[in-house]
Amino acid sequence: xxxxxxxxxxxxxxxxxxxxxxxxxxxxxxxxxxxxxxxxxxxxxxxxxxxxxxxxxxxxxxxxxxxxxxxxxxxxxxxxxxxxxxxxxxxxxxxxxxxxxxxxxxxxxxxxxxxxxxxxxxxxxxxxxxxxxxxxxxxxxxxxxxxxxxxxxxxxxxxxxxxxxxxxxxxxxxxxxxxxxxxxxxxxxxxxxxxxxxxxxxxxxxxxxxxxxxxxxxxxxxxxxxxxxxxxxxxxxxxxxxxxxxxxxxxxxxxxxxxxxxxxxxxxxxxxxxxxxxxxxxxxxxxxxxxxxxxxxxxxxxxxxxxxxxxxxxxxxxxxxxxxxxxxxxxxxxxxxxxxxxxxxxxxxxxxxxxxxxxxxxxxxxxxxxxxxxxxxxxxxxxxxxxxxxxxxxxxxxxxxxxxxxxxxxxxxxxxxxxxxxxxxxxxxxxxxxxxxxxxxxxxxxxxxxxxxxxxxxxxxxxxxxxxxxxxxxxxxxxxx
Amino acid sequence: xxxxxxxxxxxxxxxxxxxxxxxxxxxxxxxxxxxxxxxxxxxxxxxxxxxxxxxxxxxxxxxxxxxxxxxxxxxxxxxxxxxxxxxxxxxxxxxxxxxxxxxxxxxxxxxxxxxxxxxxxxxxxxxxxxx
Amino acid sequence: xxxxxxxxxxxxxxxxxxxxxxxxxxxxxxxxxxxxxxxxxxxxxxxxxxxxxxxxxxxxxxxxxxxxxxxxxxxxxxxxxxxxxxxxxxxxxxxxxxxxxxxxxxxxxxxxxxxxxxxxxxxxxxxxxxxxxxxxxxxxxxxxxxxxxxxxxxxxxxxxxxxxxxxxxxxxxxxxxxxxxxxxxxxxxxxxxxxxxxxxxxxxxxxxxxxxxxxxxxxxxxxxxxxxxxxxxxxxxxxxxxxxxxxxxxxxxxxxxxxxxxxxxxxxxxxxxxxxxxxxxxxxxxxxxxxxxxxxxxxxxxxxxx
Numbered sequence: 001x002x003x004x005x006x007x008x009x010x011x012x013x014x015x016x017x018x019x020x021x022x023x024x025x026x027x028x029x030x031x032x033x034x035x036x037x038x039x040x041x042x043x044x045x046x047x048x049x050x051x052x053x054x055x056x057x058x059x060x061x062x063x064x065x066x067x068x069x070x071x072x073x074x075x076x077x078x079x080x081x082x083x084x085x086x087x088x089x090x091x092x093x094x095x096x097x098x099x100x101x102x103x104x105x106x107x108x109x110x111x112x113x114x115x116x117x118x119x120x121x122x123x124x125x126x127x128x129x130x131x132x133x134x135x136x137x138x139x140x141x142x143x144x145x146x147x148x149x150x151x152x153x154x155x156x157x158x159x160x161x162x163x164x165x166x167x168x169x170x171x172x173x174x175x176x177x178x179x180x181x182x183x184x185x186x187x188x189x190x191x192x193x194x195x196x197x198x199x200x201x202x203x204x205x206x207x208x209x210x211x212x213x214x215x216x217x218x219x220x221x222x223x224x225x226x227x228x229x230x231x232x233x234x235x236x237x238x239x240x241x242x243x244x245x246x247x248x249x250x251x252x253x254x255x256x257x258x259x260x261x262x263x264x265x266x267x268x269x270x271x272x273x274x275x276x277x278x279x280x281x282x283x284x285x286x287x288x289x290x291x292x293x294x295x296x297x298x299x300x301x302x303x304x305x306x307x308x309x310x311x312x313x314x315x316x317x318x319x320x321x322x323x324x325x326x327x328x329x330x331x332x333x334x335x336x337x338x339x340x341x342x343x344x345x346x347x348x349x350x351x352x353x354x355x356x357x358x359x360x361x362x363x364x365x366x367x368x369x370x371x372x373x374x375x376x377x378x379x380x381x382x383x384x385x386x387x388x389x390x391x392x393x394x395x396x397x398x399x400x401x402x403x404x405x406x407x408x409x410x411x412x413x414x415x416x417x418x419x420x421x422x423x424x425x426x427x428x429x430x431x432x433x434x435x436x437x438x439x440x441x442x443x444x445x446x447x448x449x450x451x452x453x454x455x456x457x458x459x460x461x462x463x464x465x466x467x468x469x470x471x472x473x474x475x476x477x478x479x480x481x
Numbered sequence: 482x483x484x485x486x487x488x489x490x491x492x493x494x495x496x497x498x499x500x501x502x503x504x505x506x507x508x509x510x511x512x513x514x515x516x517x518x519x520x521x522x523x524x525x526x527x528x529x530x531x532x533x534x535x536x537x538x539x540x541x542x543x544x545x546x547x548x549x550x551x552x553x554x555x556x557x558x559x560x561x562x563x564x565x566x567x568x569x570x571x572x573x574x575x576x577x578x579x580x581x582x583x584x585x586x587x588x589x590x591x592x593x594x595x596x597x598x599x600x601x602x603x604x605x606x607x608x609x610x611x612x
Numbered sequence: 613x614x615x616x617x618x619x620x621x622x623x624x625x626x627x628x629x630x631x632x633x634x635x636x637x638x639x640x641x642x643x644x645x646x647x648x649x650x651x652x653x654x655x656x657x658x659x660x661x662x663x664x665x666x667x668x669x670x671x672x673x674x675x676x677x678x679x680x681x682x683x684x685x686x687x688x689x690x691x692x693x694x695x696x697x698x699x700x701x702x703x704x705x706x707x708x709x710x711x712x713x714x715x716x717x718x719x720x721x722x723x724x725x726x727x728x729x730x731x732x733x734x735x736x737x738x739x740x741x742x743x744x745x746x747x748x749x750x751x752x753x754x755x756x757x758x759x760x761x762x763x764x765x766x767x768x769x770x771x772x773x774x775x776x777x778x779x780x781x782x783x784x785x786x787x788x789x790x791x792x793x794x795x796x797x798x799x800x801x802x803x804x805x806x807x808x809x810x811x812x813x814x815x816x817x818x819x820x821x822x823x824x825x826x827x828x829x830x831x832x833x834x835x836x837x838x839x840x841x842x843x844x845x846x847x848x849x850x851x852x853x854x855x856x857x858x859x860x861x862x863x864x865x866x867x868x869x870x871x872x873x874x875x876x877x878x879x880x881x882x883x884x885x886x887x888x889x890x891x892x893x894x895x896x897x898x899x900x901x902x903x904x905x906x907x908x909x910x911x912x913x914x915x916x917x918x
Contacts, residue, residue, distance in 0.1 A: 490829065492824065492825035492828040492909070493824075497848065497853060498851050500849075500853070529804055529807055531829070536665075536832050536851065537832065608770065
């Protein structure tokens with residue numbers, strides 16, 4: 001992104017050069033193969049489900065399109081903020097103005113398009129919802145802490161229901177007014193002004209904010225690669241403390257002569273350490289707990305069945321935590337190869353087949369511990385709500401399959417690119433959703449599901465165990481080049 | 482033992498380090514800077530001071546001992562041999578200057594500097610350089 | 613592997629060509645290894661005796677790091693055998709592993725720990741650990757004990773890596789470019805530390821470095837890695853004393869070598885039918901038209917690793 005590109009005044013759409021730059025960087029971030037993968041996902045899944053039920057296929061397609069647009073919008077905002085360099089803002093005339101222009105125009109385009117689409121399908125409030133969602137996502141990109149508020153979303157309609165009649169009518173009136181053309185225009189105008197404020201004009205405060213943004217981007221990129229020592233969130237400092245305590249305790253045990261394999265596992269670093277995984281589960285549980293307690297305070301337990309179904313989606317959260325744990329282990333096995341080499345040379349460390357055996361067991365234990373605690377905590381919170389049992393069982397069982405990727409030959413391991421990392425989610429999430437559907441639709445009952453799971457997982461695990469033990473010593477990874 | 486620090490090692494030259502040390506020791510004894518009976522730094526001391534492998538030092542010492550320049554006292558440290566009580570004769574010292582002059586001659590030949598000019602230069606340098 | 617015949621006064625660091633002599637610290641036989649599809653080591657033989665200090669030289673990318681990793685069992689070879697202190701790599705027992713120290717090329721390892729934590733971690737594995745010495749080195753090299761390693765400078769990280777390897781007082785020390793991030797004073801300091809190790813304990817040291825002056829000071833033996841094999845291993849002083857570069861018309865050079873019964877260590881074609889050949893010629897008389905010169909380590913490096 002050269003300054004020349006920014007200052008080139010030629011062309012009718014020169015003012016939109018930031019948009020071009022954003023699209024360029026998005027195109028660069030993916031390879032042909034990954035584009036193919038995304039295309040397959042977007043077209044294949046709805047097509048497949050359309051075979052089962054046409055309406056489902058259409059619904060999925062619509063949902064995917066929405067998700068894609070929101071994703072692209074988020075990427076655009078992120079790119080524009082990245083282009084808003086404090087020095088460029090001062091030196092290049094009109095650059096902040098162009099950035100604002102692109103930001104606001106894209107926002108308006110998407111919102112108005114949604115509104116028109118909504119009117120075509122006779123859904124009057126789509127435009128308003130689109131405007132709100134896009135603004136929310138932009139806020140999230142600008143201030144990541146905003147994402148914490150997703151936990152509170154469930155409360156909106158509940159709070160409304162709690163209001164006295166006048167209150168509810170007032171809210172209804174406001175929404176109606178906002179959805180009207182004039183109202184929408186006002187909302188869009190206000191949002192535009194708000195969004196325009198995201199782009200700054202240089203200066204000390206801008207510089208500091210830009211530094212923080214860059215640090216977040218680097219940490220995000222590095223955390224995918226398993227490298228981040230500090231994550232961009234406030235959680236980052238917590239994660240090292242959990243590891244640190246575990247570190248001291250393990251060394252104390254070693255001093256007392258009871259050093260186990262845990263001491264060896266420390267060499268993989270804090271990202272893949274169970275202490276860190278547990279923190280993810282704890283945070284998730286806290287968020288759900290906040291939601292449930294809020295629900296109880298709002299006295300809405302009588303609606304518990306539908307609410308419960310909504311809360312059951314917290315299981316997706318557990319899925320996310322556990323599967324990212326798997327990714328971290330993989331990344332650590334690649335990145336910490338030199339550390340593995342050093343530790344494998346130390347006296348007292350098992351070698352060869354014995355090492356692989358203990359390593360495989362430690363990996364699975366470190367995966368199942370957060371799983372068990374997460375399942376226990378979430379069950380405690382959600383089962384009273386009702387309507388969540390199926391989700392709990394289905395997701396819990398599907399997550400057991402995740403452990404299979406831990407037992408392998410680590411010789412040829414290599415870093416997985418961003419889009420490939422998503423691959424682990426697809427089978428597990430699909431299995432979970434399918435299992436839940438099977439339970440809900442009474443095709444299977446719980447015990448039958450467990451039986452099916454056992455019949456599938458036990459042979460798979462046995463096979464992976466043999467593979468892991470027969471392989472060359474897992475540490476250092478990649479020893480056969 | 483400030484003598485130990487005054488040795489200089491030139492790692493880039495075609496002469497191995499042990500030979501460089503031997504040369505410098507020979508020159509010092511010849512010029513009288515090191516006298517008979519004077520104790521030399523131990524292998525360990527010199528190795529640490531110069532950051533050189535002690536086997537190199539001991540090789541140099543060993544060869545000089547075989548030459549008779551040094552002798553080993555009971556109790557380990559090397560001393561300059563008593564035989565070399567006096568400084569070497571003029572002829573011997575001139576002989577020691579030969580290698581350095583041979584190098585200079587080679588350089589002069591490569592630069593195609595004639596003998597007369599080379600000698601002039603050498604005389605100038607001898608006169609101006611402080612001893 | 614070509615070796616020079618040794619004169620009688622060679623120090624114990626010399627190479628015993630027959631099977632007799634002290635048991636080898638490291639023995640590699642016929643080691644073949646491929647990395648990323650390319651063959652790197654090709655039937656490599658290598659032997660290190662106790663107390664030897666060997667500098668490993670080779671061009672960039674020739675496989676020095678790969679060789680050192682294979683030597684320690686961090687990389688699996690396709691063929692050949694490797695033993696450390698007489699034990700095969702796959703089954704090194706704890707006592708043997710306690711005698712090995714390794715300074716890898718990457719120095720920012722365990723960068724989420726502090727130096728104090730790092731040394732405590734490694735200490736917990738070793739039966740023997742010279743704590744006071746480690747403390748003294750940390751203090752002398754000004755490495756803050758309670759700052760995260762990721763936040764230390766490159767030189768401090770490298771020095772810490774060296775402290776970590778030296779503290780258990782190993783009998784075999786393998787160093788892969790151990791001083792690349794250090795300034796000249798730091799390098800000199802490290803060499804002194806190494807000299808002390810060699811003196812006090814007769815440690816076998818093998819290190820790879822690009823800094824020839826360091827190697828010349830501290831290594832008694834040098835080994836040149838080229839074309840997947842150890843091309844030459846010999847005491848450095850002998851190489852420099854006995855080797856000459858003979859230049860002249862190819863036929864005459866070859867005839868002269870035959871007459872003297874010498875095998876060349878390397879051969880390079882020059883213009884106009886001339887060759888430059890390296891041989892253990894010493895100061896024998898030369899026929900007409902041939903020119904012999906002594907070589908510095910840098911010249912030896914250039915000739916033996918082409």
